[in-house]
Amino acid sequence: MVRNLFIIFILAGVASMFAALALGYSDPVALGSAASHYVSKGLAELNGVNIVTSVVVTYRGLDTLGEVTVLFLTASILSFFLKNRSHETKSESSELLTTASKVIFPFIFMTGLYIVMNGHLTPGGGFQGGAVVASALLLLILADNKTDGSPTLFTVLESVSGIFYVGTGVAGLILAGGFLDATVLGAGITGRLLSAGAIPLISTLIGLKVGSELSTMLVKLKNASEV
Amino acid sequence: MELVILIVLSLVVISAVFAVIVKTLTSAVIASGAVGLFASVMYIIYDAPDVALTEAAIGSGLMTVVFFLILSRMRRDENG
Numbered sequence: 001m002v003r004n005l006f007i008i009f010i011l012a013g014v015a016s017m018f019a020a021l022a023l024g025y026s027d028p029v030a031l032g033s034a035a036s037h038y039v040s041k042g043l044a045e046l047n048g049v050n051i052v053t054s055v056v057v058t059y060r061g062l063d064t065l066g067e068v069t070v071l072f073l074t075a076s077i078l079s080f081f082l083k084n085r086s087h088e089t090k091s092e093s094s095e096l097l098t099t100a101s102k103v104i105f106p107f108i109f110m111t112g113l114y115i116v117m118n119g120h121l122t123p124g125g126g127f128q129g130g131a132v133v134a135s136a137l138l139l140l141i142l143a144d145n146k147t148d149g150s151p152t153l154f155t156v157l158e159s160v161s162g163i164f165y166v167g168t169g170v171a172g173l174i175l176a177g178g179f180l181d182a183t184v185l186g187a188g189i190t191g192r193l194l195s196a197g198a199i200p201l202i203s204t205l206i207g208l209k210v211g212s213e214l215s216t217m218l219v220k221l222k223n224a225s226e227v
Numbered sequence: 228m229e230l231v232i233l234i235v236l237s238l239v240v241i242s243a244v245f246a247v248i249v250k251t252l253t254s255a256v257i258a259s260g261a262v263g264l265f266a267s268v269m270y271i272i273y274d275a276p277d278v279a280l281t282e283a284a285i286g287s288g289l290m291t292v293v294f295f296l297i298l299s300r301m302r303r304d305e306n307g
Contacts, residue, residue, distance in 0.1 A: 052277045115280065123276035131284035138292060214289065221296045 046182055048120040048196035054182075056125060057202050061169065061180030064127070068209055072162070075213045075220075082220045093145050101143035108136035116207035120196040126206025133207065134214035141219055151219060154212040161208035168202055232272060239265045256294040263287030 031039060038055055048054040056064055115122075116129030172181035182202065188195030239262055246258035263286030270279035 050277075056277075124280055125277065128277065128280035128284060131281060131289065135284055135288045135292075138289070142292075218289070218293070218296070221293060221300075 043190075046196055046199065047188060047190055048182075048199050049190065050120055050122060050125075052123070053119040053125040053199060053203065054196070056127075057119070057199050057206070058180055058182040058197075061202070064206065065165070065169070065180070067127070068162075068165070068206060068213075071210060071213045072158070075158075075216050078217050078220045082223075093143050098143045101139040105136055105139055108139065109133060112136055112207075112211070116204055117193065117200065119203040120199040121193070126203040127210055129203075130207040130210030131214060133211040134218065137211070137215045138218050141215070141222060151216060154216045154219070158209055158212040158216065161205045161212070165202065165205040165209060168198055168205065172198070228272075232269075235265055235268050235272065239269065252298055253295075256291055256298065259294070260287045260291035263290065 030036075038051055038059060042048070042051045042054050042059075046054045046058060112129045112132035112135075114129070115124035115132055116126055119125030119129070168184070169180040172184050173179045176183045180202065182197035182199045185198045185201065188197075194200060242258050242261040242265060246255045246262065249255050249258060263282055266286065267279040267282040270276070270282060
């Protein structure tokens with residue numbers, strides 16, 4: 001009885017907090033000062049057609065670095081706690097999965113690369129594309145039970161792209177306006193693949209990092225024997 | 228347009244409720260994947276394709292598979 005009362009009390013507290021939020025909400029009628037700067041000056045400053053990616057990669061690049069770091073931490077913790085299962089218990093995957101994955105893999109993989117490379121032109125970017133690439137690799141991991149997913153390759157790829165990502169950020173700090181400022185490279189011609197300064201480069205590095213981190217996690221989870 | 232938004236949003240809610248009330252864990256995982264899928268449709272309707280891509284790839288793709296991997300591990304442990 002006391003416990004139930006306690007639960008009701010907590011629920012009522014949460015409800016009152018949300019009620020205050022919901023009642024105080026009104027549709028925004030104008031852009032905030034930062035948002036209006038992104039919309040009006042974003043194209044001129046960075047030459048990226050997709051302003052969302054410009055914001056994610058450059059204006060709020062530090063946030064994205066934080067997200068990638070959280071992902072890296074998760075992957076490291078998983079690697080630390082999960083041990084690899086010994087090889088003798090592994091069975092063959094079903095033929096359906098093996099055959100289908102061979103057909104579908106190239107398409108998903110290339111879509112992922114496209115999303116990574118064209119982040120400054122079309123919706124997408126490093127994080128989204130990296131996740132799509134990881135899901136393509138996941139198909140291969142699931143289809144081939146014998147492989148242990150070459151963890152060394154993923155680790156090296158992850159570390160190298162991480163170093164270059166932070167290195168690009170520091171280069172922006174020294175040569176341009178601030179950390180992760182994409183104007184360190186030339187603006188290029190609007191709408192071209194190699195334009196918008198360092199955004200395609202940073203996007204590609206984020207894509208590599210996210211893709212290899214997610215793949216490492218999935219391989220670890222699949223091959224885990226004991227916690 | 229309002230009607231479409233209403234339908235997709237109620238599909239999100241319905242799949243979320245399904246994920247809680249279904250009997251087997253497998254159905255629950257699939258229902259929670261459907262939540263992510265409908266949510267990503269929602270983001271597309273609201274002109275946020277960047278977020279929709281992330282939600283579709285991670286929320287409904289990778290998360291579902293991670294849950295299934297863990298479920299298969301739990302079964303293996305139960306069987307000895």
